[in-house]
Amino acid sequence: MTQRLALVTGVSGYIGGRLVPELLQAGFRVRAMARRPEALRDRPWIDDVEVVQADAADAEQVRAALAGVDVAYYLIHAMSSGSQFSSKDRRTARTFARASKAQGVGRLVYLGGLYPEGEELSTHLESRREVGEILLDSGVPTTVLRAAVILGSGSASFEMVRHLTERLPAMVCPKWVSNRIQPIAIRDVLRYLVGVADLPPEVSRVFDIGGPDVLTYLDMMRVYAEVAGLPKRHVLPVGVMSPRLSSHWVGTVTPVPKRIAQPLVESLVHEVVCQEHDIAQWVPDPEEGLIGYREAVALALQRIQEANVATRWSSASLPGAPSDPLPSDxxxxxxxxxxxxxxxxxxxxxxxxxxxxxxxxxxxxxxxxxxxxxxxxxxxxxxxxxxxxxxxxxxxxxxxxxxxxxxxxxxxxxxxxxxxxxxxxxxxxxxxxxxxxxxxxxxxxxxxxxxxxxxxxxxxxxxxxxxxxxxxxxxxxxxxxxxxxxxxxxxxxxxxxxxxxxxxxxxxxxxxxxxxx
Missing domain, CATH: 3.30.530.20 (START domain)
Known part of the structure; x- marks a missing residue:
């Protein structure tokens, strides 16, 4: 039986870099799409995949990359806010959707953000929602997975919780720390991403994915302190800190810079809790259950202590950062x-x-x-x-x-x-x-x-x-x-x-x- 071919975009990023070895282990042939293939040379899986050079905004290059692909993972996001990033996300998603339809791709998979229905969304979440709809309207069977906070060693969300908790034994926080969140461990996210490749063609829809625990951000910091063996943290929520001001605060205290912290903080302004768990009909929960928040924190800390972090939030370049190679001319x-x-x-x-x-x-x-x-x-x-x-x-x-x-x-x-x-x-x-x-x-x-x-x-x-x-x-x-x-x-x-x-x-x-x- 011929192995199915999976195309992965965003392979230099946090999710894409971890998805590739999971797909290989599941028996897929993997094609990694990158603007600069030479930047993947040191990846431990590089000899086991096909690498193609393509810019996601170039329709001809994307069509060539999608030739013969059974399932394509669209993991491209502009981690910033502002209309210019939204329009870029929109154009890139449409290019990818049209190319996928033209090449007869069997399924598209997109990892977006979890958001409440009927509320005015942040620019970042609105862009995620719009990209999901563009892919769903492509004519190609599509799976959109919506996740809130993703927890794992090196994830931006985990680094925010970690550094805020470790560096500030007492803090004044914005009122969004009391909003409910349903975080999910990176291991479960990867399991879902691989599992939905087997969905039948008639299933083309959005799925909410989350872990077993619903907590507030305040709960997350307190539980982190317990797992990490830190003294009890004292937090005073106040209602005077805007998302923009909060992102400055997060950017000052944690390694996550403001340009990445801002869309994450703006997302936390909403309560993000799964409204359904239909994904379990197609990708059953493991016998031992989904990974809970406490266990996810312990696993992430263990990876950090062992210096065994496969990818990190900083694996992808910052928006706006220079990418010019050293000139030899x-x-x-x-x-x-x-x-x-x-x-x-x-x-x-x-x-x-x-x-x-x-x-x-x-x-x-x-x-x-x-x-x-x-x-x-x-x-x-x-x-x-x-x-x-x-x-x-x-x-x-x-x-x-x-x-x-x-x-x-x-x-x-x-x-x-x-x-x-x-x-x-x-x-x-x-x-x-x-x-x-x-x-x-x-x-x-x-x-x-x-x-x-x-x-x-x-x-x-x-x-x-x-x-x-x-x-x-x-x-x-x-x-x-x-x-x-x-x-x-x-x-x-x-x-x-x-x-x-x-x-x-x-x-x-x-x-x-x-x-x-």
Missing amino acids: PGWSGGNLYVDDRTTVVEAPREVLWEVLEGIGGERGWYSWPTAWAVRGVLDRFSGGPGLRRGRRDPRSLMIGDAVDWWRVEERLPGELLRLRAEMRLPGLAWLDLRIESDPVGRTLFRQRALFHPKGLAGQAYWAAISPFHDVVFGGMQRNVARAAEALVRERRTGAPRGPVDSARRAGEAREGAHAA
């Missing part, structure tokens, strides 16, 4: 591309230096003048950027496409190159190029390049303003990375207790900070 040289280029000899093997480089950022930091990095991160957050709080998916290893604080991994060649593209708010485009080379006598060289392509006069002025600090920030970073690699070599030669990498980093940062002062 010689025409970019000279005045069009500023470069701070430094090279130092490191008394350590290449593999040890690579280990230090691949662990950079997140809790380990950036090996130079932490106060300067922290201040720049705060300024970036207040200007709408990601700041430094996104951290990392995994503390030890990286994949192409991973977020690392305000950077994103653009290229990764183990033992040779780690290239990061900036997603901070800048008057231009910026990269940090970390290379490992060898000199003629075989010594290990660490070459570090900070590159900046300015936009207009503001970009020129920005580079001129920060240039005096480069020796402290980038020079200090290079020196301390080298010291950390050399300390790691000494540790392994002597069998000393683990930890000198971070010790060398902290000592170096202290020296650089004193030098800056």
Whole structure:
């Protein structure tokens, strides 16, 4: 029997990246659609799928990607608000719907948001509702799954609950924390997404999906505190905080930036509880039942503690973030591309230096003048950027496409190159190029390049303003990375207790900070 072919869009995102291995395990052939296929190169499932390059807004490319497909998963969302995002969602959904009909796709599956009927919806939820209707009207049998808060290690909703609860033992919260919500564990969402591929053609409708528990957001924070072993949290709900103000507050306290927090918060203004559980007729509940909120939190925390987070909310680029690859055209040289280029000899093997480089950022930091990095991160957050709080998916290893604080991994060649593209708010485009080379006598060289392509006069002025600090920030970073690699070599030669990498980093940062002062 021929295996059915499933097309997955949004494969670089939180849901899509987890759905692919589930479909493979269920016996599907999988075709992954991506604008930049090279960005999927490090995914553990990449050798088991067919990858096609297509922009969801390009009708010809989408039709080609959908050729021969039995079930297509539409997991494309603009995680922001405003009419321009709604119109883009609308156009993209219509393009995909028409192409699916033309290519004879057997079923469309869309994961949308749960919302109450008869209420004025936020821009984000209204767009989700509209996309679902466009797909249902396509003439292709369609399943629209509507979910409220999705809980799993690395999900934006879970990160909001986690950081609000952990960082604020007492807080004043908006009144929406008392609204009822029916969260669902990511494992159950994936089970439903795979299961609905088997629905008969005559079933084309919306299904509400949710876990077994209906709670308030306040309940969710309190239960999280219990599961995480935190002291009781004290919350005072007030009625004076608008969704816009709330999203600023969430963006300040949690790693989730305002542009993603705002649509999530606007959704919480509504009570989102399932009105039916008809999905169980077609995808039966497991014998042990659906995963409850308490268990979902425990599972997510376990994955985080084990550093076993497959995808994260930051897996997809921020709306509006630059996606330009580092230019290699010689025409970019000279005045069009500023470069701070430094090279130092490191008394350590290449593999040890690579280990230090691949662990950079997140809790380990950036090996130079932490106060300067922290201040720049705060300024970036207040200007709408990601700041430094996104951290990392995994503390030890990286994949192409991973977020690392305000950077994103653009290229990764183990033992040779780690290239990061900036997603901070800048008057231009910026990269940090970390290379490992060898000199003629075989010594290990660490070459570090900070590159900046300015936009207009503001970009020129920005580079001129920060240039005096480069020796402290980038020079200090290079020196301390080298010291950390050399300390790691000494540790392994002597069998000393683990930890000198971070010790060398902290000592170096202290020296650089004193030098800056």
